[in-house]
Amino acid sequence: MKVxxxxxxxxxxxxxxxxxxxxxxxxxxxxxxxxxxxxxxxDAMASGGVIRTNGSEPENPLIPTATNETGGGKxxxxxxxxxxxxDGTGAAHNDLAESITQVDPTSYEIKIKxxxxxxxxxxxxxxxxxxxxxxxxxxxxxxNSSYFFEDIEGFSYEEDSELTGLTVVxxxxxxxxxxxxxxxxxxxxxxxxxxxxxxxxxxxxDAFGANPVGNGPYMLAGPDAWxxxxxxxxxxxxxxxxxxxxxNDGLTIVFYATQDAAYAxxxxxxxxxxxxxxxxxxxxxxxxxxxxxxxxxxxxxQSFTIPQSLAHFEGxxxxxxxxxxxxxxxxxxxxxxxxxGTRTPASDFTSPVIDGWxxxxxxxxxxxxxxxxxxxxxxxxxxxxxxxGTFQIAYNADGGHDAWVDAVNNxxxxxxxxxxxxxxxxxxxxxxxxxxxxxxxxxxRTGWQADYPGLFNFLGPLYATNAGSNDxxxxxxxxxxxxQQGNTAADAATANGFYQDAQEILLQxxxxxxxxYSNVNGGYAEGVNNVQFGWNSVPLYYEITKx
Amino acid sequence: xxxxxxxxxxxxxxxxxxxxxxxxxxxxxxxxxxxxxxxGDKTPNPAVADxxxxxxxxxxxxxxxxxxxMKDFFTGNLGVTFSGQQVSDVLARAFPVTLKLxxxxxxxxxxxxxxxxxxxxLRKGKFFDNISLVVALVLSSVPVFVAMFVAQYxxxxxxxxxxxxxxxxxxxxxxxxxxxxxxxxVYVTGMRLMRGSVIESRQADYVRTAYAKGLTHKxxxxxxxxxxxxxxxxxxxxxxxxxLIAGTTVTEGIFNIPGIGxxxxxxxxxxxxxxxxxxxxxxxxxxxxxxxxxxxxxAVLDPRIRYV
Numbered sequence: 001m002k003v004x005x006x007x008x009x010x011x012x013x014x015x016x017x018x019x020x021x022x023x024x025x026x027x028x029x030x031x032x033x034x035x036x037x038x039x040x041x042x043d044a045m046a047s048g049g050v051i052r053t054n055g056s057e058p059e060n061p062l063i064p065t066a067t068n069e070t071g072g073g074k075x076x077x078x079x080x081x082x083x084x085x086x087d088g089t090g091a092a093h094n095d096l097a098e099s100i101t102q103v104d105p106t107s108y109e110i111k112i113k114x115x116x117x118x119x120x121x122x123x124x125x126x127x128x129x130x131x132x133x134x135x136x137x138x139x140x141x142x143x144n145s146s147y148f149f150e151d152i153e154g155f156s157y158e159e160d161s162e163l164t165g166l167t168v169v170x171x172x173x174x175x176x177x178x179x180x181x182x183x184x185x186x187x188x189x190x191x192x193x194x195x196x197x198x199x200x201x202x203x204x205x206d207a208f209g210a211n212p213v214g215n216g217p218y219m220l221a222g223p224d225a226w227x228x229x230x231x232x233x234x235x236x237x238x239x240x241x242x243x244x245x246x247x248n249d250g251l252t253i254v255f256y257a258t259q260d261a262a263y264a265x266x267x268x269x270x271x272x273x274x275x276x277x278x279x280x281x282x283x284x285x286x287x288x289x290x291x292x293x294x295x296x297x298x299x300x301x302q303s304f305t306i307p308q309s310l311a312h313f314e315g316x317x318x319x320x321x322x323x324x325x326x327x328x329x330x331x332x333x334x335x336x337x338x339x340x341g342t343r344t345p346a347s348d349f350t351s352p353v354i355d356g357w358x359x360x361x362x363x364x365x366x367x368x369x370x371x372x373x374x375x376x377x378x379x380x381x382x383x384x385x386x387x388x389g390t391f392q393i394a395y396n397a398d399g400g401h402d403a404w405v406d407a408v409n410n411x412x413x414x415x416x417x418x419x420x421x422x423x424x425x426x427x428x429x430x431x432x433x434x435x436x437x438x439x440x441x442x443x444x445r446t447g448w449q450a451d452y453p454g455l456f457n458f459l460g461p462l463y464a465t466n467a468g469s470n471d472x473x474x475x476x477x478x479x480x481x482x483x484q485q486g487n488t489a490a491d492a493a494t495a496n497g498f499y500q501d502a503q504e505i506l507l508q509x510x511x512x513x514x515x516x517y518s519n520v521n522g523g524y525a526e527g528v529n530n531v532q533f534g535w536n537s538v539p540l541y542y543e544i545t546k547x
Numbered sequence: 548x549x550x551x552x553x554x555x556x557x558x559x560x561x562x563x564x565x566x567x568x569x570x571x572x573x574x575x576x577x578x579x580x581x582x583x584x585x586x587g588d589k590t591p592n593p594a595v596a597d598x599x600x601x602x603x604x605x606x607x608x609x610x611x612x613x614x615x616x617m618k619d620f621f622t623g624n625l626g627v628t629f630s631g632q633q634v635s636d637v638l639a640r641a642f643p644v645t646l647k648l649x650x651x652x653x654x655x656x657x658x659x660x661x662x663x664x665x666x667x668x669l670r671k672g673k674f675f676d677n678i679s680l681v682v683a684l685v686l687s688s689v690p691v692f693v694a695m696f697v698a699q700y701x702x703x704x705x706x707x708x709x710x711x712x713x714x715x716x717x718x719x720x721x722x723x724x725x726x727x728x729x730x731x732x733v734y735v736t737g738m739r740l741m742r743g744s745v746i747e748s749r750q751a752d753y754v755r756t757a758y759a760k761g762l763t764h765k766x767x768x769x770x771x772x773x774x775x776x777x778x779x780x781x782x783x784x785x786x787x788x789x790x791l792i793a794g795t796t797v798t799e800g801i802f803n804i805p806g807i808g809x810x811x812x813x814x815x816x817x818x819x820x821x822x823x824x825x826x827x828x829x830x831x832x833x834x835x836x837x838x839x840x841x842x843x844x845x846a847v848l849d850p851r852i853r854y855v
Contacts, residue, residue: 057630057813058630059629059630059817060629060630060631061630061631139594139595139598140598142595142598142599142602143595144591144595146592146595147592147595157592157593157594157595158594206631209631210631210632227715228632228636228637228640229637229640229641229805229809229810230714230715230805231714231715254714254715254803255805256712256803257799257800257803257809257812257813258800258801258803260696260800260801261712261800261801261802261803262803264699264700264703264704264711264712265711265712265714265803267704267711268703268704268707268711270710270711270712398816427577429577429818468592
């Protein structure tokens with residue numbers, strides 16, 4: 001009797017709960033409008049061809065040189081047109097540029113197309129670029145992306161100085177003089193820091209940053225188009241004549257604080273394209289979305305760096321130990337088990353989406369799992385100076401890195417029979433502070449997302465002697481010389497040859513142990529077509545069609 | 548009455564300074580350099596980093612930073628976010644949204660607590676009482692975020708009965724689902740309190756007297772029993788009002804509601820001191836005000852309580 005009563009009660013409880021839930025929501029149905037109609041209303045473009053996608057509230061004002069994160073970058077790339085743009089394969093094509101001519105490896109002549117305008121009617125002329133770059137480079141303006149201009153003559157981090165290397169020749173022509181050879185300079189010009197600005201921007205940059213005026217495929221839908229922390233609405237710019245002609249009527253970027261919310265909206269068809277999948281759905285999203293799921297390598301290289309000065313990792317002994325560690329890591333298994341195949345094991349120091357990437361460099365076998373060889377090399381190193389203590393990899397605990405750090409350490413531990421563990425820092429800020437101050441006394445995780453699709457961008461800033469992000473203080477004269485040869489090459493193919501040779505030195509020295517390339521994981525809703533992800537993991541929105 | 552209110556308001560002043568100072572100190576003591584964090588895996592040039600630091604007063608010693616913040620606070624300048632927006636604008640935008648959500652949740656919570664608690668108390672030990680206990684146990688043992696995901700998945704995605712996320716559409720209707728889920732996961736305490744005090748009131752002398760006078764059940768239940776049982780429920784609801792406003796981060800993340808929880812979370816991850824301190828200060832002030840109001844409400848409900 002008692003049992004029956006309890007069962008009944010349980011059944012009734014479930015019934016009540018579901019009734020309450022259902023009741024709540026159906027009463028809600030009448031007065032709530034699906035949010036997609038809210039986005040398209042109030043504008044002439046209400047034909048349903050407005051693409052909705054995910055984004056995040058820009059962390060900086062929407063000024064091209066102030067922005068260095070993807071939330072703002074995504075918006076700027078839609079609103080501005082630079083001298084060149086990148087297609088889906090990462091190849092650069094002229095956008096606003098008529099021609100970019102290399103006079104010698106340190107000087108370029110740039111001609112821009114005539115009759116281009118900003119959306120406020122101002123013409124795009126040579127000074128639109130020169131003034132914008134000078135603004136971005138000026139030390140007192142403290143722009144986050146100022147380092148993009150450091151190769152132009154006259155640049156200084158310490159004091160305000162004009163970029164003397166930029167000369168306006170006539171309305172549509174300007175010359176660029178660099179302070180060092182950079183054969184890939186034209187390739188960089190598609191990055192947002194190099195976008196032009198209208199003259200009106202300089203009158204009140206704060207106002208411009210809140211309501212930017214661009215010259216790209218899209219423009220703000222109106223003065224209140226940017227609803228902070230909510231979304232930004234863009235419509236097509238009828239005056240844009242470049243090659244990135246939008247195939248849709250507009251773009252609404254909805255700001256999500258979590259990927260879970262964006263993914264839920266995708267499943268319900270409230271958003272059309274997303275470029276991130278929450279960790280909780282990585283195992284199921286390919287089943288959920290079928291051929292609408294996207295999983296492809298991105299221009300993000302992940303590694304851990306062993307400081308050059310770390311005990312036991314210097315000189316010949318260090319070289320052996322670095323190689324042993326690299327061969328002790330089972331990258332295939334870790335990317336498969338820990339990341340559900342959303343990482344691609346590394347085979348060089350760059351990324352497969354970059355022109356010049358190779359998986360057959362001399363010495364690349366050091367990146368393959370080879371426990372026997374690893375043990376042998378480690379023993380050779382022990383013969384020089386016996387190992388003691390624990391091998392540690394420092395990481396920031398707020399970035400979801402603990403799982404793979406543990407897996408890598410276990411792989412090392414099991415193969416080499418030494419103690420290995422993670423060294424978590426609570427926050428990213430604290431972690432980077434110790435790395436930057438060089439107070440860190442363990443290996444530490446490093447990652448690099450390319451600013452522009454070029455091999456040099458993965459190598460120069462990270463491993464050249466005294467380079468800005470050379471956190472391990474690596475220095476090798478042969479490597480520097482090969483980079484320099486690449487920089488002075490006459491064309492990209494020759495340059496890439498030198499950059500590949502330079503990587504073969506890195507494969508011997510292993511200043512950082514390459515782990516894998518991050519993939520971009522995304523998806524799109526039913527009825528959405530022509531979704532292609534660019535080299536920088538952002539969908540090429542202008543190609544997308546719907547309905 | 549007036550002196551009582553004045554005393555309570557004066558007591559709030561040290562609370563205000565104490566919290567702002569503590570919060571400011573905690574954010575300041577958070578390890579790591581917020582400027583380094585701005586640059587991701589890249590190392591900022593020292594000169595650029597220094598210029599940014601000066602811009603946000605981060606180059607000053609702690610006490611100077613706090614005093615500068617306080618000076619700005621009282622001159623109506625709540626500071627600027629890293630993205631160049633006025634913190635006061637951010638607050639004005641985010642706060643109404645959260646207030647709407649929490650108000651709706653609290654009203655639902657209150658109605659559920661009072662109605663279910665009252666019926667359970669009147670039918671103590673009967674079928675309804677047992678059922679409501681089981682339901683309450685189930686609901687209160689489900690973590691909030693699980694309930695949120697389940698409701699979002701079934702109600703929003705599977706059945707299409709409610710918007711999956713809120714985003715730009717912050718109408719009452721669009722936020723009903725999250726508010727209802729919050730209410731369902733927090734009403735239990737209030738409901739049990741109500742039930743308990745209803746049972747107690749039913750045995751009270753004045754209720755027996757009322758029956759003896761010949762008053763009807765219809766009159767006694769709302770006027771004599773329900774009203775006198777409300778005090779613990781109201782205290783509980785008011786306390787949850789404060790807690791819910793401060794604790795909407797999870798809800799707002801799951802349903803993508805552009806309220807203070809979301810802004811605060813982002814500000815904390817970026818170590819944006821002015822935003823964090825201003826928001827927490829405002830939350831503290833609200834908490835204090837709500838508590839004063841609740842204390843005053845007691846006198847309305849219970850004639851035996853008088854403030855002098």
